[in-house]
Structure formats: C-alpha cells, structure tokens
Amino acid sequence: MTEDEQIARLKEWWSRNGMPLVTGGLLALAVVFGWQAWQNHQTNKAQGASVVYQQLVETALGSEKPDTARVAELAAQLKNDFGGTHYAQFGSLFVAKVAVEAGQLYEAAAELRTVLDKPASADLEELARQRLARVLSAQGKGEEGLALLDGKVDAAYLAGREEVRGDLLLQLGRKQEAFAAYTKAKEALPVNGAAGTLQIKLDDLANGDA
Numbered sequence: 077m078t079e080d081e082q083i084a085r086l087k088e089w090w091s092r093n094g095m096p097l098v099t100g101g102l103l104a105l106a107v108v109f110g111w112q113a114w115q116n117h118q119t120n121k122a123q124g125a126s127v128v129y130q131q132l133v134e135t136a137l138g139s140e141k142p143d144t145a146r147v148a149e150l151a152a153q154l155k156n157d158f159g160g161t162h163y164a165q166f167g168s169l170f171v172a173k174v175a176v177e178a179g180q181l182y183e184a185a186a187e188l189r190t191v192l193d194k195p196a197s198a199d200l201e202e203l204a205r206q207r208l209a210r211v212l213s214a215q216g217k218g219e220e221g222l223a224l225l226d227g228k229v230d231a232a233y234l235a236g237r238e239e240v241r242g243d244l245l246l247q248l249g250r251k252q253e254a255f256a257a258y259t260k261a262k263e264a265l266p267v268n269g270a271a272g273t274l275q276i277k278l279d280d281l282a283n284g285d286a
C-alpha cells in the first residue's frame with residue numbers, strides 16, 4: 077500500500093470514527109469535571125448550611141428565652157437555601173421546640189408537619205412524628221396524636237414510640253392501655269438499655285399513683 081493510499085484510508089477512517097471518538101472523549105471529560113464540580117458544590121453547600129445551622133442552635137439554646145424571630149429567620153434561610161437537607165429539617169425541629177416553649181402550639185405543629193411530609197431520613201421522620209403526637213396531645217387532640225403512632229415501626233424506634241403512646245393514653249385517662257404501652261416500650265429497649273423514667277411510669281401505674 078502506497079503512502080497516498082494509507083493517507084486516504086486514514087482520512088476515510090477518521091471521517092467515520094474520528095468525530096465519535098472526539099465526542100466521546102469530550103463527554104467523558106465533561107462527566108469527570110462535572111462530577112468534581114458537583115462534589116465541590118455539594119461540599120460548599122454543606123459547609124454553608126452547617127454555618128447557618130450552628131447559628132440557629134446557638135440562638136435556640138443560648139439563653140433561657142431564645143429570640144423566636146431570629147430562630148425562625150435562620151430556619152427560613154435553611155429552608156430557602158438548603159431545602160430538603162438534614163440541616164433544614166433539624167432547623168424546623170428547633171423552630172417547633174422554641175414555639176412549644178413559647179406556648180405557640182399551632183406554629184409548632186405546622187413546623188413539624190413540614191418535616192413529616194417529606195422527611196430527609198427515617199430518624200427525622202420518627203422524631204417529627206413523636207414530637208407532633210405530643211404537640212397534638214397538648215392541643216387537646218390526643219386521639220389524633222395516637223393515630224400518628226399507629227402502623228408499622230422499625231424496631232429501633234419502637235421503645236420511643238410506645239413510651240409516647242403511653243404518655244398520650246395516660247393523659248386521656250386510659251391507664252391500663254398506658255401500662256401496656258409502657259411495658260411494650262420497656263421490652264423493646266436494647267439489652268443494656270436503661271429503663272429510667274419509663275420504669276418510674278410503670279411503677280406509678282402499678283401503685284395507682286398516676
């Protein structure tokens with residue numbers, strides 16, 4: 077094969093395969109650099125959320141009477157800038173906590189529902205569920221709170237959920253059912269788990285003090 081023929085074949089091969097190879101290579105580079113850029117963005121985003129969340133925690137826990145307006149402002153910033161993240165939803169839990177302490181039960185319930193509607197994790201979902209059940213009970217909606225605690229639950233959350241159920245049942249005057257819920261909660265504790273106040277509640281009911 078002459079040199080001219082080799083060049084002609086090379087040109088023909090390039091016309092058939094060169095552009096796809098270049099395009100594929102560029103796409104591969106774009107994926108690599110795009111992934112790196114996305115990771116950097118996520119890292120920067122997480123750092124930004126962490127800073128705002130730390131400010132919220134300090135505001136919510138830094139004094140006996142936290143600045144509710146500032147807590148709400150920081151929580152709103154987390155929702156707007158970092159919505160759907162764990163930081164944003166923990167922010168909602170702090171807003172609910174401050175609202176409860178201020179006697180604003182309606183606001184607390186609304187904030188907890190935002191977490192429960194679209195939880196970022198199973199842990200956050202269960203935490204919001206139990207806290208909302210307590211808030212509803214404090215609003216005189218014990219039955220509605222109990223309904224939130226129905227259904228299947230992971231074994232890791234069973235003890236906590238049954239203790240909350242017992243508290244709500246006790247507030248409704250249903251002592252036998254409360255005792256059964258507390259007993260179930262105690263049985264669901266880890267082998268080395270401390271019963272603590274749960275045992276006190278059981279003893280009070282057994283002695284008729286509750």
